[in-house]
Amino acid sequence: MPRFAGGGADFARRGGQLRVSLTPRCQLGCWFCHNEGEIPPRITHHDRTIRPRRRALDANDFLTAINTMTAAGISRVFFTGGEPLLSPLARPILQGLPEHEMSDYTTTLITSGLTLTKDLDWLAATALDRIKVSLHYFSDASIAAIAEGKPGDIAKIKAGIESAIDAIPIVELNLLLQEQNAHEVMDIIAYARELGTGLQIIELVDTDHNQGLGGGKVPSGDISAYLRSIATHGEVITSGTGQGRRVFTVPGRNGSMTIEVIDAALGRHHVGQCGTCPAQPHCIEGFWALRLDSAGELSPCLLRPDLRLYVAPYAQDPAGLLAAVSAHLDAFTEGTLQ
Numbered sequence: 001m002p003r004f005a006g007g008g009a010d011f012a013r014r015g016g017q018l019r020v021s022l023t024p025r026c027q028l029g030c031w032f033c034h035n036e037g038e039i040p041p042r043i044t045h046h047d048r049t050i051r052p053r054r055r056a057l058d059a060n061d062f063l064t065a066i067n068t069m070t071a072a073g074i075s076r077v078f079f080t081g082g083e084p085l086l087s088p089l090a091r092p093i094l095q096g097l098p099e100h101e102m103s104d105y106t107t108t109l110i111t112s113g114l115t116l117t118k119d120l121d122w123l124a125a126t127a128l129d130r131i132k133v134s135l136h137y138f139s140d141a142s143i144a145a146i147a148e149g150k151p152g153d154i155a156k157i158k159a160g161i162e163s164a165i166d167a168i169p170i171v172e173l174n175l176l177l178q179e180q181n182a183h184e185v186m187d188i189i190a191y192a193r194e195l196g197t198g199l200q201i202i203e204l205v206d207t208d209h210n211q212g213l214g215g216g217k218v219p220s221g222d223i224s225a226y227l228r229s230i231a232t233h234g235e236v237i238t239s240g241t242g243q244g245r246r247v248f249t250v251p252g253r254n255g256s257m258t259i260e261v262i263d264a265a266l267g268r269h270h271v272g273q274c275g276t277c278p279a280q281p282h283c284i285e286g287f288w289a290l291r292l293d294s295a296g297e298l299s300p301c302l303l304r305p306d307l308r309l310y311v312a313p314y315a316q317d318p319a320g321l322l323a324a325v326s327a328h329l330d331a332f333t334e335g336t337l338q
């Protein structure tokens with residue numbers, strides 16, 4: 001597909017990422033989960049009368065949107081959920097991804113890792129560049145405390161991570177700091193170093209659904225101090241969209257590896273719409289990701305579902321989609337959306 005020059009949504013200039021939620025469903029019920037803006041599984045598991053929005057896009061619709069937005073300059077696409085590998089659309093979408101250069105854009109699957117050993121054969125044959133496994137726990141007891149998971153899951157998750165390393169170009173881990181895993185954070189860092197996978201350490205993003213739940217949030221300062229003590233190099237990145245982050249190069253298997261720490265204290269990126277936003281006082285994430293979900297809506301902000309754009313009517317109309325998204329984003333960054 002040709003790259004759109006001017007007049008398009010100009011994602012390259014805006015930076016940020018496209019997060020494509022393939023399903024709101026998940027086997028786990030993590031207490032903190034923002035579910036990319038949909039009602040979290042923790043709630044739907046316990047109250048069957050509360051249901052997520054209905055699916056409005058099929059695999060071809062998702063692929064058209066992804067190909068259109070990468071052609072217009074989006075350089076990072078994440079497949080998320082819910083648990084994306086639970087979606088019947090995961091396989092046709094990931095198998096339908098075109099071959100591409102990582103210098104043009106990257107595609108990353110974010111997963112709990114629970115079904116990785118089963119899914120790796122077909123995943124390895126796709127154009128997926130990276131798998132990012134959420135590892136917020138290092139024992140079955142912590143899975144129970146954080147995610148309401150089934151006993152025995154940690155062995156399955158670790159087996160999935162270790163098999164993925166041989167099958168997928170890049171494998172990374174991500175770890176959300178919280179009181180429930182404070183006793184396991186050093187084990188998870190050591191595990192990532194043993195495997196030589198990258199690790200991203202994140203702080204809690206508050207939403208209406210997780211506020212007041214699950215114990216206090218843990219800031220990243222102590223972990224950054226430890227990483228600084230073992231790092232051969234460190235830098236702070238505050239430019240671009242999203243929250244500021246600290247990037248440490250540390251010794252690991254095969255030489256050196258990167259551990260990145262998202263640090264809310266470094267600030268975040270706000271645009272025009274944020275100026276008058278009532279959610280701004282508790283906004284952690286800032287303007288960072290465009291979220292496309294299976295209900296066919298595209299959201300420039302996790303905390304403002306009222307500012308979603310319904311894109312399903314453009315499912316097979318790349319030019320119409322690009323024009324609609326571009327106008328919506330322009331209005332969002334200028335602060336003129338109602």
Ligand SMILES: C[S@@+](CC[C@H](N)C(=O)[O-])C[C@H]1O[C@@H](n2cnc3c(N)ncnc32)[C@H](O)[C@@H]1O
Pocket residue numbers: 026032033034035036080081082083084110111112133134174176202203204205206207210
């Ligand atoms: C919503 S999950 C969905 C993908 C997959 N099921 C998983 O377990 O990674 C995607 C990512 O969002 C992160 N996440 C979810 N809720 C969050 C919150 N409140 N603050 C920060 N990160 C969060 C998760 O840790 C995970 O890395």
